[in-house]
Amino acid sequence: xxxxxxxxxxxxxxxxxxxxxxxxxxxxxxxxxxxxxxxxxxxxxxxxxxxxxxxxxxxxxxxxxxxxxxxxxxxxxxxxxxxxxxxxxxxxxxxxxxxxxxxxxxxxxxxxxxxxxxxxxxxxxxxxxxxxxxxxxxxxxxxxxxxxxxxxxxxxxxxxxxxxxxxxxxxxxxxxxxxxxxxxxxxxxxxxxxxxxxxxxxxxxxxxxxxxxxxxxxxxxxxxxxxxxxxxxxxxxxxxxxxxxxxxxxxxxxxxxxxxxxxxxxxxxxxxxxxxxxxxxxxxxxxxxxxxxxxxxxxxxxxxxxxxxxxxxxxxxxxxxxxxxxxxxxxxxxxxxxxxxxxxxxxxxxxxxxxxxxxxxxxxxxxxxxxxxxxxxxxxxxxxxxxxxxxxxxxxxxxxxxxxxxxxxxxxxxxxxxxxxxxxxxxxxxxxxxxxxxxxxxxxxxxxxxxxxxxxxxxxxxxxxxxxxxxxxxxxxxxxxxxxxxxxxxxxxxxxxxxxxxxxxxxxxxxxxxxxxxxxxxxxxxxxxxxxxxxxxxxxxxxxxxxxxxxx
Numbered sequence: 001x002x003x004x005x006x007x008x009x010x011x012x013x014x015x016x017x018x019x020x021x022x023x024x025x026x027x028x029x030x031x032x033x034x035x036x037x038x039x040x041x042x043x044x045x046x047x048x049x050x051x052x053x054x055x056x057x058x059x060x061x062x063x064x065x066x067x068x069x070x071x072x073x074x075x076x077x078x079x080x081x082x083x084x085x086x087x088x089x090x091x092x093x094x095x096x097x098x099x100x101x102x103x104x105x106x107x108x109x110x111x112x113x114x115x116x117x118x119x120x121x122x123x124x125x126x127x128x129x130x131x132x133x134x135x136x137x138x139x140x141x142x143x144x145x146x147x148x149x150x151x152x153x154x155x156x157x158x159x160x161x162x163x164x165x166x167x168x169x170x171x172x173x174x175x176x177x178x179x180x181x182x183x184x185x186x187x188x189x190x191x192x193x194x195x196x197x198x199x200x201x202x203x204x205x206x207x208x209x210x211x212x213x214x215x216x217x218x219x220x221x222x223x224x225x226x227x228x229x230x231x232x233x234x235x236x237x238x239x240x241x242x243x244x245x246x247x248x249x250x251x252x253x254x255x256x257x258x259x260x261x262x263x264x265x266x267x268x269x270x271x272x273x274x275x276x277x278x279x280x281x282x283x284x285x286x287x288x289x290x291x292x293x294x295x296x297x298x299x300x301x302x303x304x305x306x307x308x309x310x311x312x313x314x315x316x317x318x319x320x321x322x323x324x325x326x327x328x329x330x331x332x333x334x335x336x337x338x339x340x341x342x343x344x345x346x347x348x349x350x351x352x353x354x355x356x357x358x359x360x361x362x363x364x365x366x367x368x369x370x371x372x373x374x375x376x377x378x379x380x381x382x383x384x385x386x387x388x389x390x391x392x393x394x395x396x397x398x399x400x401x402x403x404x405x406x407x408x409x410x411x412x413x414x415x416x417x418x419x420x421x422x423x424x425x426x427x428x429x430x431x432x433x434x435x436x437x438x439x440x441x442x443x444x445x446x447x448x449x450x451x452x453x454x455x456x457x458x459x460x461x462x463x464x465x466x467x468x469x470x471x472x473x474x475x476x477x478x479x480x481x482x483x484x485x486x487x488x489x490x491x492x493x494x495x496x497x498x499x500x501x502x503x504x505x506x507x508x509x510x511x512x513x514x515x516x517x518x519x520x521x522x523x524x525x526x527x528x529x530x531x532x533x534x535x536x537x538x539x540x541x542x543x544x545x546x547x548x549x550x551x552x
Contacts, residue, residue, distance in 0.1 A: 071123060072142045078161060082154045082181050084313070086114075093140030094163050094175055095126035099312050104264075107216025108451050108460050117266050117312050119211045125284065127208045127266065128310070130190055132171065134203040135290045141165040143175060156181045170196040171298075184313030185323055189271075190306045194298040204306045205292035206268055209283065210259035217463055219262035220444060227280045227287050229257035230326045238280050238287075247281040254278055255326040256311075257291055263447040265315045269325040271307030314447045317344060331445065339438035343368075344446060351448070357461055358454025361443070361527055365534040368439070369542075372432055376542060443527045454530065458482065461527035480522050482529050487518030489536035496543045 075091040088098040100114040120126050129140060143163035152159050161177045172193040177186055194200055210227055219225070227238040232252040242248050254276040258267030270276050272293050279290045298304055311323055320328040333340035346367065350360035369376075400407035443449060449461040457467040457478075466478025473479065491514040521529050 075142050076145070076150050078145055078150055078152065080152045080154065080159070080161060080179050082159075082179055084182075084184060087179070089161065089163075089177070090123065090126070091143050091145065091163065092123050093126070093129050094143035094165070095123065095140070096128050096312075097126060099266075101264075101313065104314060105451065106214055108463075109216075112216055115264065116214055117264060119214050120209060120286075125209045125211075125286070127210075128188075129207040129209075130173065130175070131205045131207060131290075132167070132173075132192065132202040134205045134292050135207050141167060141173075143173075152179070154179045154181050166195075169200065170194070171200065171202070183323075184311055184319065186310040186312070188308045188310060191303055192298065192306070193303045194300055197300050199300060200298045201295055202298055202304070203292060203295045204304075205290050206270075206308055208258065208266075208268055208289045208291070209286060210266075210289065211286040213261055213264050215261075215263075217460075219462075223262045223444060224332075225261035226259065227257070227289055228260050228330065229278055230255040230329050231257075231278065235329050235332055240282075243280065243282040243287065247279050250278045251275060254291065255329075257289055258311075259287070259289075260315065260330050262445050263315055263450055265311060265313065265320075265327070265330050267311045267327060267330070269309040269311070269327075271309065315445075316447050317341070318348075333438065333441045333445075336434065336438040336441055339435055340442050343435075343439050344442050347442065347446065348448065356454065357449055357452040357527070358458065358530060361461070361530050362534050364439075365531050366538065368435060369535060369538045372435075373542065375431060376539070439531060440528060443525055443531065449525070449527050454526070458526050458530075461530070462525050464523050465526035465529065476522070482526055482533060483518060483521045483524075486521060486529050486533040486536065487514050489533055489540065490514040490517055493536050493540050493543070496540055 072092055077097060078089045078091070080087040080089060083102070085102055086098070086100045087096060089095075090097040096118045098116065099118040100116055102114055104115040106112045106115055118127055123140060129135075131137070143165045146162040146164070152161055158181070159179050161179070163175045163177075164172065166172050172195055174191040174193070176189045176191075178188075179186060190204070192202065192204070212225065224237050224239075226240065229236045229238075229250060231250045231254050236250055238248050252275055253273075254270060256267040256269040257278050258265060260267075268291055270291060270293065274293060277290075277292045277294075279292075281288055293306070296304065309325065311320075311325075311327060313319065315331055317328060317331050320330060343364065346364050347357070347360050350363040351357050354360055354363070396407055396411055443461075446462075451459075452461045453459045454461055458465050465480055465482040466476065467481045468478045494511070494514060521532065
């Protein structure tokens with residue numbers, strides 16, 4: 001295949017791959033364009049939590065697949081307040097009623113409220129239920145807190161919440177939860193005491209109910225959101241299509257299991273190193289995970305301990321790496337990880353002294369361009385040389401149009417005579433494609449860009465850019481200024497680049513590419529569009545220098 005067809009194939013392949021994302025990103029809501037950006041990481045008022053009232057004696061309504069729970073009117077809500085989050089623990093089953101992140105909001109508006117990682121109103125459909133019969137029954141006993149206070153303040157160091165319940169069969173469960181002022185990790189330990197005179201068989205299981213996190217502007221549906229786990233050194237993503245067929249089972253070494261989307265993660269890590277079983281099934285509008293460790297016998301007057309560690313927080317790679325338990329595997333870049341993680345590190349490094357992720361993206365783009373500058377230089381010069389040979393190539397095609405073998409032989413002799421590599425302009429593009437897609441994944445998944453402003457109208461680098469004009473533009477709502485600038489730069493870059501083909505059909509197709517890319521990028525994250533725009537400007541500069549040196 002000659003260079004012309006190879007270049008065209010690469011360009012069209014890239015267009016198709018990027019177009020896939022285009023069709024899976026919803027149009028940007030209008031209200032986001034009219035709200036300024038508050039500083040990233042702004043915290044809510046200390047101790048903020050939803051007001052609660054004593055629950056009446058009733059059976060809570062349920063969606064199909066959820067538990068019907070008789071609510072104890074004396075069950076209290078215990079509020080735990082740390083610098084990072086406000087958690088509400090219900091004595092009804094000891095489950096997590098609410099978990100609000102102080103440093104992250106649901107939407108870009110300052111009054112959108114803190115991000116909720118336990119979004120369920122049903123007592124039978126909340127995280128952190130514990131069972132001793134492998135979740136076979138649906139009862140949620142009342143866990144009574146050790147003290148009469150309903151508020152635990154953890155401003156520094158750690159704080160502990162102890163809760164106790166006694167089951168109808170005489171088994172006593174004492175649960176301890178430790179909260180840290182500087183961490184999203186929550187160690188949980190269950191001590192089961194057999195107060196009877198007979199041995200009892202138990203099958204401990206932790207039950208976690210998942211609901212989608214309530215983003216006001218949901219992440220791209222192209223990226224996975226749902227139950228996932230790290231099982232036998234492999235990331236398992238349990239998709240909705242699989243759950244429609246019935247419960248999904250995984251057994252073996254389970255480092256963690258939970259629910260994840262692009263930006264946040266709730267996960268449970270078993271303390272036991274033995275084999276575990278994870279069962280996930282659809283439940284109403286969400287999913288239900290059961291993490292169990294097998295059957296064991298509890299002797300009379302004996303006791304057993306079962307420990308877990310919870311993580312409920314942002315999918316920030318540095319935090320997950322520090323947490324251990326393979327949690328960092330939740331930030332999945334696939335086979336591009338070896339390229340993507342250094343790019344993310346560089347992005348955060350530049351942000352550490354610029355304090356603006358838009359500027360950090362620009363600096364990262366410059367670094368990537370500088371690394372590939374020599375390779376791109378050779379490719380551009382090769383295309384320039386190929387352009388000079390076009391008249392000779394055209395004559396050969398006319399002369400040997402009925403003898404393709406002879407035409408190819410003469411063209412190879414022509415390339416050898418003028419020391420031109422027909423693939424010279426193509427290879428630099430091929431080499432850079434993995435790096436582009438690695439950066440693409442980083443900019444789409446990095447929680448650092450969520451609600452991070454750049455300048456002027458760009459107030460969220462994780463969302464498409466829109467400039468509000470005071471009136472609604474159908475489907476777009478606002479004007480995609482940065483995207484239009486990117487398209488214009490691509491058009492100008494194309495005009496400056498030597499044309500290595502004389503085929504009018506291929507030329508017309510190539511001329512349409514700036515328009516095609518502009519439409520595809522309309523709903524891309526503005527951080528990615530910014531990268532592509534700056535990259536185009538740098539490529540134009542490089543082409544200008546090459547053109548000037550050739551003329552000289």
